[in-house]
Amino acid sequence: MTKKQIHLNGFTQNSVSPHATGLWRYPTHQGDEHGSLAYWTKLAKTLERGKFDALFLADVIGVYDVYQGSANTAIAQAVQVPAHDPLLAVSAMAAATDKLGFAITASATYIPPYQLARQYSTLDHLTNGRIGWNIVTSYLESEAVNLGLAGLIEHDERYDRAEEYLDVVYKLWEESWADDAIEKTTHYANPNKVQPIKHKGKYFNVPGIQLVEPSKQRTPFLFQAGASSRGLDFAAKHAEGIFTNTQNPKNAVADLQAFIADLTVRLEKFGRKREDVKVIPAVIPVVGATREEALAKVEDYKRYVDYDGAAALLSGHSGIDFSTLDPDQYIEELPSQAMQSRFNNYTSTDPNHRWTVRDAVVYHGLTNGSEIIAGTAEQIADRLEVLSQQGGADGFNIRQLISPTTFEEFVDEVVPVLQARGIYRTDYEGTTLREHYLGKGQSRLQANHYGKTVRIRGEVHV
Numbered sequence: 001m002t003k004k005q006i007h008l009n010g011f012t013q014n015s016v017s018p019h020a021t022g023l024w025r026y027p028t029h030q031g032d033e034h035g036s037l038a039y040w041t042k043l044a045k046t047l048e049r050g051k052f053d054a055l056f057l058a059d060v061i062g063v064y065d066v067y068q069g070s071a072n073t074a075i076a077q078a079v080q081v082p083a084h085d086p087l088l089a090v091s092a093m094a095a096a097t098d099k100l101g102f103a104i105t106a107s108a109t110y111i112p113p114y115q116l117a118r119q120y121s122t123l124d125h126l127t128n129g130r131i132g133w134n135i136v137t138s139y140l141e142s143e144a145v146n147l148g149l150a151g152l153i154e155h156d157e158r159y160d161r162a163e164e165y166l167d168v169v170y171k172l173w174e175e176s177w178a179d180d181a182i183e184k185t186t187h188y189a190n191p192n193k194v195q196p197i198k199h200k201g202k203y204f205n206v207p208g209i210q211l212v213e214p215s216k217q218r219t220p221f222l223f224q225a226g227a228s229s230r231g232l233d234f235a236a237k238h239a240e241g242i243f244t245n246t247q248n249p250k251n252a253v254a255d256l257q258a259f260i261a262d263l264t265v266r267l268e269k270f271g272r273k274r275e276d277v278k279v280i281p282a283v284i285p286v287v288g289a290t291r292e293e294a295l296a297k298v299e300d301y302k303r304y305v306d307y308d309g310a311a312a313l314l315s316g317h318s319g320i321d322f323s324t325l326d327p328d329q330y331i332e333e334l335p336s337q338a339m340q341s342r343f344n345n346y347t348s349t350d351p352n353h354r355w356t357v358r359d360a361v362v363y364h365g366l367t368n369g370s371e372i373i374a375g376t377a378e379q380i381a382d383r384l385e386v387l388s389q390q391g392g393a394d395g396f397n398i399r400q401l402i403s404p405t406t407f408e409e410f411v412d413e414v415v416p417v418l419q420a421r422g423i424y425r426t427d428y429e430g431t432t433l434r435e436h437y438l439g440k441g442q443s444r445l446q447a448n449h450y451g452k453t454v455r456i457r458g459e460v461h462v
Helices: 037-049 073-078 090-095 114-124 141-146 155-177 228-240 252-269 291-301 307-318 336-345 355-369 377-389 407-422 433-438
Strands: 007-013 052-058 102-105 131-136 221-224 241-245 278-287 370-376 393-401
Touching: 007 037, 037 052, 037 090, 037 131, 037 407, 052 131, 052 291, 073 307, 073 355, 090 102, 090 114, 102 114, 102 221, 102 433, 114 131, 114 155, 155 228, 155 252, 221 228, 221 433, 228 252, 228 307, 228 393, 252 278, 252 377, 278 291, 278 377, 291 355, 291 370, 370 377, 377 407, 393 407
Parallel strands: 007 052, 007 393, 052 102, 102 131, 131 221, 221 241, 241 278, 278 370, 278 393
Antiparallel strands: none
């Protein structure tokens, strides 16, 4: 019987040390070179050598300023700032590779849909169909005010706007141009085969045509990472890949099974099946010649985590100012049950250890909410196989602690083990990102996807 195949993304951000706070100080970390094309093309080549599906680029367009009511700590400790635009290096990385995909985060709250549709179609052309979009609705107050709003839009309304936003881009990507609109006879394109979308809604008015002719995928491969009930419904309707976490090793398999069972019910509401969506948790591999050596490396990395920087990150993620908490107070003694609930996943990783606020903050600063898998290449492969074959994960976002070491060690040592077990590709079968995930010949949205049902209303342009 054919074993379930694992998908892999390299997960990072166009910043210094985006997901391991303070490790910019680690002697071999090269994240301060993230402003150079050489840094990104080298990274992309490494991931393609490992036959990764994609480089997954996270992004925020604000600063973490909840901690102490200021952005000073985030600036001092490079807490996802500087934050360079993730789109702009993709063309160079695509030119340096042949098959690696690129999943780029962009906000459906702040970027006009007409602009985003043009940008992603252009990149899909330039990469020959290797582009994905990680859809986010954004959560930082600083993003909202710096982009001209009075403040952060309320959570559910952000999803209401995103629903209409997706309708707009589906019309632009899927409906505006016919596949055969470009004829190159006496005219280049046939205007009878190009429609203005005439969208007029509560949040967006977009009357015109898509500025870019259909790319190989038309719609980029769609990722989403909603965790709330509303976010999960949004993902079940739109996502082809769902990014989640398994930070508690003891319960990860059961947690994944429960997550997938819930997701399956949600998918059915939108006429979709479990196999239509790939579930991709994030993990942090730390490779050693022995498990003891790998665990020692983890302890070494922990020494570089900056407490204030990690607290600034967690404050931004939670909306709670952690400078108001005593770092040495035990979590179960905190006066606010709501604050205790923020730590539940961290404390349950070791029920025999009595956690302080400091413990939990430092743990978040190192892991950003993902499970660390420390061990030999065989032991890391064992864990990924369990999470995939038993837990139901379809693949993994591999987070970096040290750049480029984390990716290089994983590609050189873990990937060959996965390949030898027959659970990971030895070569790419297709060329587009959607083919990497769904199979050769499947470059377009599936027929039962909501995006295939969205239609332009009104008079057809002639």
